[in-house]
Amino acid sequence: MIYLEMKPDALKYHLEYISNNSPNNATCLKEKLRKERDKYIELISMSVRRTDEYRYLKKCKVLYYFLYTNIEKIATANIVEMENYEKSFSYYFPKFFEDVGEDKYIEISNNLKTLFENEYKRFSKGYSIEIDKKKKRWNAYEYIKLLRIKVCPYCNAQFTLTIHSTNVETEGGPSRAELDHFIPKNEFPIFSMSLYNLVPSCKVCNQSLKHSRKTSFSTHFNPFDTEINNQFYFSRQFKKYKKKRNKINYVDAILGETNNFEITISPKNIFNNLSLTPEEKILNKKVNNNIKLFRLKSIYNQHKDFIQENILKARIYNELYLQQLHLDFPNLIQNYDVRVLVTKEASEFQYNILSKALHDIIETEILSPKI
Known part of the structure; x- marks a missing residue:
């Protein structure tokens, strides 16, 4: 309901986080996608040609190659680009796998969900990235802090304060707004780490009101929309x-x-x-x-x-x-x-x-x- 401005530094840090392994040897998302692609290449080499399994594995390889080569664009896509990606994924993903059978379609869907949901869970704590030859921790807390928002953009009626903790033992951990996936990660797992899909929000809007209800860029207003x-x-x-x-x-x-x-x-x-x-x-x-x-x-x-x-x-x-x-x-x-x-x-x-x-x-x- 109120406009939330995306900060250029947030896009810069997130791109580094997605694309390059951490100086502390944490594996980035892009590298994980490459490994998935290579896994299917190996499985294809051991599979019998011209079989249903062989065709399924080739499709999986194509999918992960696409994600590997486009994940930077997907993770930093703006509102207009996200709407196009959303429509394309809704149409082409089921159509691409429509001839593999229900079991295989569920298998690849769950594979995607597991990979991206685990990546989003890791983003809660994040890891160190290197920016201008300096180490910087990038995670959900740093992302919300950088946006400098103090109220929920969905309702403008609840505070969403970011509170830093100086002593974990006496004060507990830091506090921050919740992150809502504007289009649900369960249905669109590949957007689990897309910044314009991660909306800082209050608990009431995120968990009680919106929760897993379906929204899209074509049917609802996203707070990052300038209009x-x-x-x-x-x-x-x-x-x-x-x-x-x-x-x-x-x-x-x-x-x-x-x-x-x-x-x-x-x-x-x-x-x-x-x-x-x-x-x-x-x-x-x-x-x-x-x-x-x-x-x-x-x-x-x-x-x-x-x-x-x-x-x-x-x-x-x-x-x-x-x-x-x-x-x-x-x-x-x-x-x-x-x-x-x-x-x-x-x-x-x-x-x-x-x-x-x-x-x-x-x-x-x-x-x-x-x-």
């Missing part, structure tokens, strides 16, 4: 008072003095639904799928008190009031830009909970010029 901030729109829908003949108390609600409203989340193009292009309809569908998957409406309506409090602050600290404070206390109040004080810019969403919702609501109701 994500612009596609979700938060607003308030005011309720009617039963005791007041079903009238809406707009004054109290707008002033932030009542929580008799609902937080609504919708695609930004919802108001032009009749004239949407096919691309805009796809974007809207992705937004709605994220809202449903992560139960965003339910989550945000449990934070109405916090949102109400900040709306009230935005009303109080209007521009005239801040200008007067600046005149009275010039050394204390140096910036009286209301937006700076009551909302966060898009670049700051990843550091502040509920910041996207507050930005949209306060911008629409208070800060935008009224015609």
Whole structure:
């Protein structure tokens, strides 16, 4: 729901981790894929030609040769490239092995899952890599720390702090956000180590809400998508008072003095639904799928008190009031830009909970010029 920027250094370190053995002799993923390919070459040499087993082994060799030569691209592919890889794998993998029989198809599928899932488990602790002639440890903890995200990008409602441990015996180990596989590693094992598929997230979103539910780059928004901030729109829908003949108390609600409203989340193009292009309809569908998957409406309506409090602050600290404070206390109040004080810019969403919702609501109701 909020944009998460991939850092160039993360791609640089991950590429080294995937491609080259550790200075401490840990075997990299690319080398493991080469060994798998060589294993099938050896098995082919011992197999009888023109048999089903021989054809199956040759297919396995081709698969691992493809992965060996392309793993760097797969591990660092961006959003657009990942979507293409996802579609290609979904189509070509079952088609390539469709004539080997169900047992052999399950065998090669499980082989892939075991190799890549073990590699992902190893990434939890990682190993040392050599960058610019210096050793550096690269693992899930270092990856998340480098991204500098402090809140879950799926919901923007939970903190995901990275805490370093200075003494394991007295403090325990370090703490970090969970890593969600945006497209599930069980179904797409070859993307288990793809950075754009590894999304730092809170436990609620990762384990309770998303878990193993199927998502894809074509049906849901990935936080690394640069368009994500612009596609979700938060607003308030005011309720009617039963005791007041079903009238809406707009004054109290707008002033932030009542929580008799609902937080609504919708695609930004919802108001032009009749004239949407096919691309805009796809974007809207992705937004709605994220809202449903992560139960965003339910989550945000449990934070109405916090949102109400900040709306009230935005009303109080209007521009005239801040200008007067600046005149009275010039050394204390140096910036009286209301937006700076009551909302966060898009670049700051990843550091502040509920910041996207507050930005949209306060911008629409208070800060935008009224015609």
